[in-house]
Amino acid sequence: MGKLFGTDGIRGVVNETLNAELAFEVGCAAAQVLSTATGKKKPLFTIGKDTRISSDMLEGALIAGLCSAGADVLHLGVIPTPAVAFLTISNKADAGIVISASHNPFEHNGIKIFNSQGFKLSDALENEIEDIVLFNKKSSLCTGADIGKVTYADQQEADDYIDHLVETIDSDLAGMRILVDCANGAASATAARLFDRFPKLHADIINADPDGVNINRDCGSTHIDHLSAMVTAGKYDMGIAFDGDADRCLAVDDAGVLLDGDQVLAICGADLRSRGELAGETIVATVMSNLALRIYAKERGLTLLCTDVGDRNVLEEMERGGFVLGGEQSGHTIFRRYATTGDGELTALQLLAVIHKSGKRASELAAMCQRCPQVLVNVPVATKEKKAQIMDSQALLNAVAQVEAELADTGRVLVRPSGTEALIRVMVEAREEHIAQSKAEELADLIKNL
Secondary structure, X not given: OOOOOEEXXXXXXXXXXXXXXXXXXXXXXXXXXXXXXHOOOOOEEEEEEOOOOOHHHHHHHHHHHHHHOOOEEEEEEEOOHHHHHHHHHHOOOOEEEEEOOXXXXXXXXXXXXXXXXXXXXXXXXXXXHHHHHHOOOOOOOOOHHHOOOEEEOOHHHHHHHHHHHHOOOOOOOOOOEEEEEOOOOHHHHOHHHHHXXXXXXXXXXXXXXXXXXXXXOOOHHHOOHHHHHHHHHHOOOEEEEEOOOOOOEEEEOOOOOEEOHHHHHHHHHHHHHHOOOOHHHEEEEEOOOOHHHHHHHHHOOOEEEEEOOOHHHHHHHHHHHOOOEEEOOOOOEEEOOOOOOOOHHHHHHHHHHHHHHHOOOHHHHHHHHOOOOEEEEEEEOOOHHHHHHHHOXXXXXXXXXXXXXXXXXXXXXXXXXXXXXOEEEEEEEEOOHHHHHHHHHHHHHHHHHO
């Protein structure tokens, strides 16, 4: 992976590692690279953003760069990441850009680029953009009529995306009561309108008042406790939680208990299989998936393929095998029949439709895949070089091997560098939570001292 693009695009703290100047240069380079790749003098880019205070600034810089290098822009405004992917395809655009740092705090932001098919841009094209930006290889800027222009999308673009989501289920969700947490993020622009399409569904919306700095703050998929308490107090059938750019969805059941991405895969996978629509009898997950999902798949004769962390890796494996369902424990769930990326609102609809059709409570369906205790400890690391040094340390390798030997078949250890933050993540699973906690802390303490 290059120096600019990580596993989920370009990320950084705004005006520290990611600023308007860099955004302008990325816009120029992206226009140049896509013009060459498509053979079009004026490639068309869609561009959308989340609700961070810095998103307007970065959007302006990106648009200036794109237009300066001759690209046209369809401005989508605040809209979920998966909507940008969908609208890139439906508008026959050459690429789409999202300005978001997903679940990260508001000080962070990011730039993610989709290709014309709604998939994340290839490593090769990302490398070309990097090469231009890092080594100042951009061509001279356009003049006169060659400068690109901006078209501002009307409400119909978002409505087209919502229409698409609604058409993916054949249920009216009648009689269900749900509570929806928009994380003060991009879902604030679409969730209420989406669930209003189901007049027999009662949906209450919370955390849909973004002010630029409250995105993901004590709300959404990274802070589920408040939603859980409100679901039980209000006697809702389910709670739904999105992250800042609404490409992931977690839930809480009727008892207020978390339903993570692994359980969503289990519940939706069982339904797809019952209808003969689970291609290859296979679910694609990641190495972070809970031991419970592995047990669930084994007991039912399903194949569970686990990739490296990252929805990009999950999607690539799905494409290779022609599989239709995959995702991450963190809530990125990919329903390949309907989307090219993780989509939180799509996931919510699919999950609600399965539960509604079953006639059972969400807690009953979740019981088919009861999570084993899993402890995740994040250890801050100053630089990428330090992360690499620690990950290659023989002392760490020996310690991990020792813990794995102690747990044997009753648990699992995974130590990995974050692809989006200056962290090393330590995950330990065990049959008992106190064992997982102590072993995770033991490894985390070692990393801190390396």
